[in-house]
Amino acid sequence: MDIPATDNMTQGQEGQGLNFVEQLIKEDLEAGKNGGRLNTRFPPEPNGYLHIGHAKAIIMDFGAAEKFGGTCNLRFDDTNPQKEDTEYVDAIMRDIHWLGYDWEDRLYYASDYFPKLYALAERMIREGKAYVDEQTSEQIAAQKGTPTVPGTPSPFRDRPVEENLDLFRRMNAGEFPDGAMVLRAKIDMASDNMHFRDPIMYRIIHTPHWRTGDTWKVYPMYDFAHGQSDYFEGVTHSICTLEFVPHRPLYEKFVSELADESYCPRQIEFNRLNLTYTVMSKRKLLQLVNEGLVNGWDDPRMPTLCGLRRRGYTPASIKDFVGRIGYTKYEALNHIELLEHSVREDLNAHATRVSAVVNPVKLVLTNYPEGETETMLMDSNPEDPTAGTHEMPFSRELWIEREDFMENPPKKFFRLSPDKEVRLKGAYIIKCTGVKKDAEGNIEEIYATCDMDSRSGLPGADRKVKGTLHWVSAPTAVDVEVRDYDRLFAVENPAVEEGDFRDLLNPDSLKVRQGVKVEPWLAERAKGGEHYQFQRLGYYTVDPDSEEGHLVFNKTIGLKDTWGKQVKK
Numbered sequence: 328m329d330i331p332a333t334d335n336m337t338q339g340q341e342g343q344g345l346n347f348v349e350q351l352i353k354e355d356l357e358a359g360k361n362g363g364r365l366n367t368r369f370p371p372e373p374n375g376y377l378h379i380g381h382a383k384a385i386i387m388d389f390g391a392a393e394k395f396g397g398t399c400n401l402r403f404d405d406t407n408p409q410k411e412d413t414e415y416v417d418a419i420m421r422d423i424h425w426l427g428y429d430w431e432d433r434l435y436y437a438s439d440y441f442p443k444l445y446a447l448a449e450r451m452i453r454e455g456k457a458y459v460d461e462q463t464s465e466q467i468a469a470q471k472g473t474p475t476v477p478g479t480p481s482p483f484r485d486r487p488v489e490e491n492l493d494l495f496r497r498m499n500a501g502e503f504p505d506g507a508m509v510l511r512a513k514i515d516m517a518s519d520n521m522h523f524r525d526p527i528m529y530r531i532i533h534t535p536h537w538r539t540g541d542t543w544k545v546y547p548m549y550d551f552a553h554g555q556s557d558y559f560e561g562v563t564h565s566i567c568t569l570e571f572v573p574h575r576p577l578y579e580k581f582v583s584e585l586a587d588e589s590y591c592p593r594q595i596e597f598n599r600l601n602l603t604y605t606v607m608s609k610r611k612l613l614q615l616v617n618e619g620l621v622n623g624w625d626d627p628r629m630p631t632l633c634g635l636r637r638r639g640y641t642p643a644s645i646k647d648f649v650g651r652i653g654y655t656k657y658e659a660l661n662h663i664e665l666l667e668h669s670v671r672e673d674l675n676a677h678a679t680r681v682s683a684v685v686n687p688v689k690l691v692l693t694n695y696p697e698g699e700t701e702t703m704l705m706d707s708n709p710e711d712p713t714a715g716t717h718e719m720p721f722s723r724e725l726w727i728e729r730e731d732f733m734e735n736p737p738k739k740f741f742r743l744s745p746d747k748e749v750r751l752k753g754a755y756i757i758k759c760t761g762v763k764k765d766a767e768g769n770i771e772e773i774y775a776t777c778d779m780d781s782r783s784g785l786p787g788a789d790r791k792v793k794g795t796l797h798w799v800s801a802p803t804a805v806d807v808e809v810r811d812y813d814r815l816f817a818v819e820n821p822a823v824e825e826g827d828f829r830d831l832l833n834p835d836s837l838k839v840r841q842g843v844k845v846e847p848w849l850a851e852r853a854k855g856g857e858h859y860q861f862q863r864l865g866y867y868t869v870d871p872d873s874e875e876g877h878l879v880f881n882k883t884i885g886l887k888d889t890w891g892k893q894v895k896k
Contacts, residue, residue, distance in 0.1 A: 346654040348595050349391055352564055356395060361563045361590050365397025368562045369423070369430075370437075370553070373403050374410040375609040376624040376631045377422045379666075380600040383649050387566055387597065389428040400560055401430035404553070405438050406546050408536040418624070422632040426642045433560075437552050438538045440559050444547050445499070447555065447584060448510060448528055452491045457528060458484055459494040461508045471524045477517035478524045484513060498531055501544040505531050510545070514580070522577045526550055550574055554582040557592040565594040569658065572596050597654040603663045604814040605630050606821055611828055620829060621815070627881050628815040628836050638812060639858055639868030639883030644673040660820060668890035674858055674866045674883065679707050682719065682752070682797045683861040683880075684844040685809060687726040688770060689801065692757060692777040695723040700800070703753045704784070708860075717848050721754050724801040726844045728863075731796050732773055734762065741794035743773070749794035752862060756781040756792055797862040805850035807878040810870065811838040845878075853878055860886075 345353060356363055369388040371377065377385075392399035401423065405411055423430070451457040460467065460483045472478035486494075495510055497503065510529040518524055528551040535541050557565050565578070575594045582591060601607065607630060615621045615629070624631050627638030635645070648669040652661050682705070701721040708714035731742040743749050748758045756778045763772040781788045817833040818824055824831055849859065853869045860866050865886050870879040 348597055348654055351595055364563055365395050366561050366563045367392050368400040368402050370402045370404045371419050373405055373415040376418050378630040380607045382645050383600040386649050400433040400435055402435040405436050406552050408534045437556050440556050457510055457512050458486050459491050459508050460511045480516050499545045505533055520576055522574055550577050554578040558582055558585050562592045565592050567596055568599045569596045598658050601660045603819045604816045627812050638881050640670050641673050644670040664890040667884050670884050671888055676710050678858040678860045678866055680860045681849040682799050682846045684726040684728055684799050686729045687844050688729040689772045690725045690727045691772055691774050692723050693774050694776045697723055705753050719846050720800045720803045722800045722802055725798045726801055726804055727796055727798050748792045749796050750792050751798050752795050753783050799844045799846050803847045804844040805847055806842050807845050809840045809843045809880045811882045
């Protein structure tokens, strides 16, 4: 299913050596093309939030510029005011900064070039290279033919130049309604490349533009604006995804109206990032948000960068994942388990270990002195020698996980059961002596005795037992809310399944737990966005919804690493 990261790389994998895009850039620089300059760009449309697929492009665009000492522009492709919003502009800039990149003083908009693009369009009309077409969009699509059948010329294709100029200017003056007519390039209706069959350059849109207001009533199409914008900015390498391969000849043809041999942008394409149990379509993501099927663009189940950030994914883990899957010329469906592996590895190195009990049951140590409290020193992160320790209170009454006790356990159950011993992490060895049940037979309390000579860290206290449980002192525990997130879709590849994609949603993708018990050290210090490992449970991140007296944690990822096991095999 996946294409190995070594495909189309010059040597090694996971960032070692150069991928094929970087190799092409290196060759251009060594050949002295474009004066030996390197200037890439990331050109998002401000009509939605960035997702992890965009992250792959951002890492390439900005990363290649960094690697070869070049520059990278941020340019918003704001050519459709009907779908654009400043909310998206702000979110996109925030996400790029979060990934660790900066465009410095190179922030541009396609709308910056509207006057130049309009002037080029008029020039092409005067040179007989463009004409105004009054057919409907359905008529234009029908007369374009098929890949094996040539198109038929528009009845307006040979309209006189002056008439075309007059109509185009009147289009921009607002004399005609949306969809009444378009400006098309006159190229070749019999071309094998469908994009050459007189592509549309401009359409009428009366919606005011969020930057230019009512100045324009005609707006350039992507294929006409994109290459010219690259040229106006001095971009040397226009790096994009594989669906733009058929567009490249048109990109180059339009750019040739401006460029010469001294400088011309070069388009290079790589494979998109596709992920199991995920959809990347902006349209579908917008549907999920607008129909309330998720809780906004930053819902932690969404593949958006703001959603991944809120869930607790880190920039380093996303970069590591992109480095592992690599850049190729082949489409691939990447396993989400590999992304989770990258997240888990990063958090394992940096997340503070704390104790939390998600499904609590009371444990009473019957021989431990009532009213007494000890302070246990707990390792904050054994993977980080600089992390140190933190204090955790211990008392007669504790909370443990209900799943950590069984009255009639199977073989190889190494947790707590009648007459069996386990160690309480960082504390004592205990032995279960009985339970208390309610009228319906549910366990209310578990009773145990404590081996007072077995406290962790004391001389002679290293007696071995098979099980170790995490715990929280009942008198000082703090209640928090935990949101357990799972995959948004229940099928591996929802993008190709037949039927309504919304029917494929995982009904158990979010479970909210109230009354989760955490140690007081965590409750006193936790801040929005911080990462923690709940001992034996998984990695959790403090949600922005948290407020004083009500902490909310998002489950970032569990401890079980299915990808790591596959790799070891």
